[in-house]
Amino acid sequence: MAIGVNCNEHVQGEQAIVDLLAPLTEGDPGAFGLKDDCALLTPAPGVDLVLKTDPIAEGVHFLSGDAPADIAWKALAVNASDLAAKGAAPLGYLMALSFPEAPTRTWMASFVAGLRAAQACFGCHLIGGDTDRRPGPLTVSITLIGSVPQGRAVLRTTAQAGDALFVSGTVGDATLGLALARDSNLATVWGLTPSEASHLIGRYRRPEPRLTLGSALRQHATAAMDVSDGLVKDLERMLRASGVAGRLRAGEVPLSAAARKAIARSPERLAQLLTGGDDYEVLAAVPALRAAEFRAAAAVPVTEVGRLGLGEGLLVEGPDGVVLTFDRTGWDHF
Amino acid sequence: MAIGVNCNEHVQGEQAIVDLLAPLTEGDPGAFGLKDDCALLTPAPGVDLVLKTDPIAEGVHFLSGDAPADIAWKALAVNASDLAAKGAAPLGYLMALSFPEAPTRTWMASFVAGLRAAQACFGCHLIGGDTDRRPGPLTVSITLIGSVPQGRAVLRTTAQAGDALFVSGTVGDATLGLALARDSNLATVWGLTPSEASHLIGRYRRPEPRLTLGSALRQHATAAMDVSDGLVKDLERMLRASGVAGRLRAGEVPLSAAARKAIARSPERLAQLLTGGDDYEVLAAVPALRAAEFRAAAAVPVTEVGRLGLGEGLLVEGPDGVVLTFDRTGWDHF
Numbered sequence: 062m063a064i065g066v067n068c069n070e071h072v073q074g075e076q077a078i079v080d081l082l083a084p085l086t087e088g089d090p091g092a093f094g095l096k097d098d099c100a101l102l103t104p105a106p107g108v109d110l111v112l113k114t115d116p117i118a119e120g121v122h123f124l125s126g127d128a129p130a131d132i133a134w135k136a137l138a139v140n141a142s143d144l145a146a147k148g149a150a151p152l153g154y155l156m157a158l159s160f161p162e163a164p165t166r167t168w169m170a171s172f173v174a175g176l177r178a179a180q181a182c183f184g185c186h187l188i189g190g191d192t193d194r195r196p197g198p199l200t201v202s203i204t205l206i207g208s209v210p211q212g213r214a215v216l217r218t219t220a221q222a223g224d225a226l227f228v229s230g231t232v233g234d235a236t237l238g239l240a241l242a243r244d245s246n247l248a249t250v251w252g253l254t255p256s257e258a259s260h261l262i263g264r265y266r267r268p269e270p271r272l273t274l275g276s277a278l279r280q281h282a283t284a285a286m287d288v289s290d291g292l293v294k295d296l297e298r299m300l301r302a303s304g305v306a307g308r309l310r311a312g313e314v315p316l317s318a319a320a321r322k323a324i325a326r327s328p329e330r331l332a333q334l335l336t337g338g339d340d341y342e343v344l345a346a347v348p349a350l351r352a353a354e355f356r357a358a359a360a361v362p363v364t365e366v367g368r369l370g371l372g373e374g375l376l377v378e379g380p381d382g383v384v385l386t387f388d389r390t391g392w393d394h395f
Numbered sequence: 396m397a398i399g400v401n402c403n404e405h406v407q408g409e410q411a412i413v414d415l416l417a418p419l420t421e422g423d424p425g426a427f428g429l430k431d432d433c434a435l436l437t438p439a440p441g442v443d444l445v446l447k448t449d450p451i452a453e454g455v456h457f458l459s460g461d462a463p464a465d466i467a468w469k470a471l472a473v474n475a476s477d478l479a480a481k482g483a484a485p486l487g488y489l490m491a492l493s494f495p496e497a498p499t500r501t502w503m504a505s506f507v508a509g510l511r512a513a514q515a516c517f518g519c520h521l522i523g524g525d526t527d528r529r530p531g532p533l534t535v536s537i538t539l540i541g542s543v544p545q546g547r548a549v550l551r552t553t554a555q556a557g558d559a560l561f562v563s564g565t566v567g568d569a570t571l572g573l574a575l576a577r578d579s580n581l582a583t584v585w586g587l588t589p590s591e592a593s594h595l596i597g598r599y600r601r602p603e604p605r606l607t608l609g610s611a612l613r614q615h616a617t618a619a620m621d622v623s624d625g626l627v628k629d630l631e632r633m634l635r636a637s638g639v640a641g642r643l644r645a646g647e648v649p650l651s652a653a654a655r656k657a658i659a660r661s662p663e664r665l666a667q668l669l670t671g672g673d674d675y676e677v678l679a680a681v682p683a684l685r686a687a688e689f690r691a692a693a694a695v696p697v698t699e700v701g702r703l704g705l706g707e708g709l710l711v712e713g714p715d716g717v718v719l720t721f722d723r724t725g726w727d728h729f
Contacts, residue, residue, distance in 0.1 A: 072729070073729065074727055074729050075727055075729055077729075078729070091443075093550065093551075093552060096551065096552055096636045097550055097551045097552060097620075097636070098447065098477045098480060098481070098551055098620050098621060099445045099446060099447045099477050099478065099481050099483070099548075100445070100446045100447070101443050101444065101445060101446075101548055102443065102444040102446060103443050103444070103545065104438045104444065106440065109425075109435050109436065109437050110435065110436040110437070110438065110444075111433045111434070111435060112433060112434045112435075112436060112489055112522065112523060112538075112540070113432065113433045113434070113489070113523065114489040114490075114491050114523065114524060114525055114536070114538055115491070115525050116491045116493070116525065116527070116536060118493070118527070118529045118531075120529070120530070121527065121528075121529045143432045143433050144433065146432060147432070147433050149433070155446055155447070155448040155538055156448075157448050157449070157450045157536055159450070159452070159534070160729075163729045188446065189446060189447065189448065190448060191448055191449050191450065193450070193452070193455065194455075194729055195452045195454070195455045195531065195532055195534075196454070196531055196532060197452075197529065197530055197531015197532055197534075198529055198530060198531055200493070200529075200531075200534070202448070202450060202491055202536045204446075204448055204489055204538035206446070211437065214433075214435055216427065216431055217427075217430065217431045217432055218427060218430055218431060286431075286432050287432060302430045302431070393408055393409055395406070395407065395408050395409055395411075395412070395494075395497045395528055
């Protein structure tokens, strides 16, 4: 930022916002430094492109007090998570930014820093976009484009009866993190250390798409999707899309140490962990005979949590073997 | 729509909205009928992909009384217009739909019909997307992907001193159409026939991207962009991006018969036509020696409206030769 610029002043005009974003295109000639109307992308031979758009809005997908850098990170991460589940690697993204009022230079600097960190971590660049002003919540709409070797994308629709069900990382942290971000007293209720509380909140604010799982998924998984609207709901979607039935063993769903503490104090929250959103973990169906190989190939921890079978519908077994039912299986906007 | 469904009832749940949109993917295997998390696209060999995202929001880019079919058309058209100016052909699009409340089945049916008409006309399919509910205006965010023969995209940054400046179709109709849509008395003030008034309003509600101009642009233009924020402002952007100066002859800017009538009665509106948005025409720079060839190759009328030269900045000559200045040169959200 130039010396003498007042960082709390509002950015004047669309062009000034574009100028602040333009450095995020460096290294990508097809972005033309945001000086053209469109972005160009020349796909490498032998790849399929994988495309996803998933906008995030203040008050819906993030809290109004969240740091601009976290908002930026999350906006890119939620899209990268979908690509990760397909076994794809991000290439570039277009971003439409809608502000209810012009942002300040300080806000933009933090937002750009968050995007810079995320794109360095996920391996992609900003290649184009749009900005406008309108009433309503601040919205960041990213369309992410990635690539996968031709014919090797891991779909949601191809799970097979007999497959073992895996989930990456841990489930439910973000749901607890959101509750903590809204009510910090819960840290005491759950007996969490400050670092455990901050781990859970971090999982809500800065999800880490499982991009390093791509190679293991492409090698071994028959189907995969990311878990973003709740494990139970997303698993039901995979079963429906693939035309198979499933059994989920709730007691084997991987939980972080912090989440286990919270559950020990508030056992009624287990259902919330299984149906809360914002996990951004990968759910994968793997032939049972290749489960060990998949586990060995996976660059992040993966846990077997159930089995697929013939038929339809999902049965969730509680830790005590009793079948669990849910008032809501996951997040639905409508 | 199934018999017995109440068309004024609100669509229940995200999945129901997705199901209503899924038929728009027919013919595109990479869309997986919207059953997967991501879309796949296998580019043909020897092409560059051209990508654009440009959302439209109620009260900002369209009026709240506009028909859902018109909103849908415009959401796709504004993106196709950018591709048209690059000489590209649309392939597929992702769409994020944000509703302040669940839409009715009637609304969705009209919206889907508008998209179906637009995608048939522009030659592309829906391949993926997202829907959510949030406060604020109804928003349709489309990311359109098209292709152009490798290395043949027509850029904004490459106009040359000496080039002739062309604009397609007619300028200013949409600005007058918006004014008419807001105040129908203006039709009488301007002495318009009902069909002239409806022509102007149609130009606002259903812009026609100049996709048929692609071949002439690729053959002859050194630079091009679409005119969406006002002719003067967009031309200034091309000059700045290309590092050249320009002279625009306002008296030669093509106007429709309806616009000429309005100007005859309200001459003060000329500046508004030159700086109003929503034209969705193509501005092209063409080597002066190839101007005749370009005109002959163009599948839609194109009119020479000025010249580019060495230096920087834009000079606009009025019909009487006097230099025109503008309070605002075009639309800016901030």
